[in-house]
Amino acid sequence: MKTQRIIRYGLRDLGRHRLRTFFMMLGTFVGVLALTLVVAIGQGTRDSVMGNIERMFAGNSILLSAGGGGMMGGPRADGPTTTLVMEDLDAIRSTVPGVTVYDPMVMAMEREVVYQGNSSSVRVIGHSENHEEVWDRGVSRGAFFGAAEVRSSARVALVGETLVREVFEGADPIGFQLRVGAVPFEVIGVLDSMGIDPHGWDRDNEVIIPVTTMMRRVMNIDYVQSAKMLVADAGDLDGAVLAIEDLLRERHSLTEGESNDFSMITPTQVQEMVGSMNRVFTLFLPLLAGVSLLIGGIVVANLMLMGVNERRSEIGLRKAVGANAGDIRTQFFLESALLTLEGGVLAHIVGAVVLYYVTQRLEIPSIKPSHAAHLGLGAAVIVGLAAGVHPARRASELDPVTTLRE
16 A cells, blocks of 8 residues: 555556656667667677678688779779789689689779660679689579679679669569660679678678670779688688789789788687677677767756655645655655656657668668667666665755755
């Protein structure tokens, strides 16, 4: 009975001060919603990026780039380089022990593709018939091009799922023609979905064509930007790297003291980069989540203290008619917990809806909406209890005689 009476007093007071009640709920709502979104999207993006990195760089692979090259073998910041040619790659495969297969790559970052009046700016990448084996990425529909298409510089293309949605409006694109710039291509397959890569690029918003077609028909060049190679035994990786370096320095006529005009990335280097990224995420996400909770808790605590000051006479009257300090503390604790719980439930619902939309829109399958939303709901209860401690103590310590005289 006593607890029910305290709850009734608390609910009645919350109903009397609707504006303050609203802002207390809003503070909790914003804090918990921010926590839910930051944790879910941050962890989902991290898991997606890390998964793609590990998938792209197997333990027996070497990424060779012209010049300084980028992580994905694109042009350097100071422009494209011309030091790596197909003959270099053939020489590596034929002379370096353990190198079994390679896939050259030439990439154009932004090229307009057009289909029946619909257009989009995408990455266009030239690969060989070995792309499936080397990069562990095939097609979800249709077929990959083969050696015959590469030899003949065929005008065939593989498209990503983002392009299917935006340019083909969700229709099956296989058999239809699209233009890359002024060059027409027949779509023969839809690429496996890859999501976001380490640079933040949408790997599903790209077109893959034969590397020879890219070089001769699209870019009119005679060099490649990079190549990924597989070594039969991962234990021979370091030896293969040294052998490739010696071979290319000799082929490129580099004298002693001259820097390499190429670069190589190995799984060991990738693992170091992944470790650094993971440490950043591990430190950054809890910090953001903590700030979100702190802001929500401060808002609730300040408004609760305002409520104590506004209700001094009421608190004094309740003490005068028999309520003890424990009753007053319990009432303010319950009010704080109830308000933050309501704000948390609302944030739980809104957060789950937003995360579901983000998951579908950005196609980050590692986002766990329900898990993050439940975390936010639990955080709301913790915030409510923590924010109610000081106001409840202040209210319970008020002297009834003094407050009734005011």
